Amino acid sequence: MKIVILTGAGVSAESGLGTFRDKDGLWTKYDLNEVATPEGFARNPALVHQFYNARRSNAAGAVPNAAHDALARLIRTRPDDVTLITQNVDDLHERAGATAIHMHGSLFTARCHACAATWPAPQVMTPNDSCPECARPATRPDVVWFGEMPQHMELIHDRLLDADLFAAIGTSGQVYPAAGFVDLAREAGAETVEINLETTDIGGQFDSHIVGPASETVPVWVDNMLGGSRTG
Template identity: 60%
Template sequence: MEKIVILTGAGISAESGLDTFRDEDGLWSRHRIEDVATPEAFARDPGLVQAFYNMRRREAAKARPNAAHEALARLMQAYQGDVVLVTQNVDDLHERAGSQGVIHMHGHLRGALCAACGHRWLAPEEMATGEACPSCNQATARPDVVWFGEIPYQMDEIYDHLSEATLFAAIGTSGQVYPAAGFVIEAKAARAYTVELNLETSDVTSAFAEIRTGPATQIVPAWVDDLLSDRTS
């Protein structure tokens, strides 16, 4: 049976009003990675880190799925083979568009994690500095997101899917963050057809067999239409 593996990045949520990271006015132009997105930053200034993720949580809650999210949900529902959706995003726009079983390799803004015992629970809209874990009661609650220097979630499962892929698509990704930037190489090793859908070319564009550029809300629905038409014609 054919299997489609899709990787999405910040570019798919940009048209929903969520900031990307490396654009001129992106998140990293206003916040240093070293200050808000590393374990060392949390140890040094947990209040700043919590405030950063509280802001991102509020913004994600206000955002709405766009036509690209909805198109991928439609693909997952209508495609006769397997569709695996892996996202680098920590928002829940894929789920709100109707996609199920999304693999959040970088965690989720809606989640809280105890840095001491590993317990996970639903995060409040505003996480307080020194918030206690409901399991061990230690004041070590943090956002359940993967910071720089940490290992992304579910990597063994993702690599298993890539090894079985017949089609791999990367949507709205910069190709600058590993291991996700290397997924196209893994898919090509499995003889999958590869396509990149992006506003502009990425750092790994040359590795793809097919390139489609333009706004995600235009090119992703068109790609899904083509894919479903090819499989039913």
């Protein structure tokens, strides 16, 4: 059985990394139009780098939770059957031992706005940083901003069309194209399950729902997928 899993901010929230919908989180201190759009970066790259330096620091200090660990265990046990796609820009899946397709990029990668080269991001980035490939001071975070196309969409599309089971974990279902993944998977004949703190606005499009914190629900779901085994 081919399994495609989509994770969102709800998976990392229990590791202390809030979503932009949190009332008192880092996002509330900034205008999204100024720090998460290409236009905002063009107006004030220093402010954007300041914001992402703070997010990078927060992510570096976080640790994977039980949901990350459980998904890594599922992948280790069924490496040929599971595709993990994440909307998160942290590296907690990787630190738990999983390989993930980062459709929204990564805080820990830098990208040249001029030549599109990428390289490991330093802890602190500034508008004066030069690209190691073209030497132009056009360094930006390698994250997908509002209005930009997510990464790896062709690969993701192919995996969804091949899925027997699609699971959306900790994602609000409000942002496209990820919000449309459940429709694509269902059209391909896959069973679908939503795992979240509550049923989302697109919850009616899923065959089943598991409600509760990811750190509690995901390990149980993975145990059931593996027939109750706890290897690794």
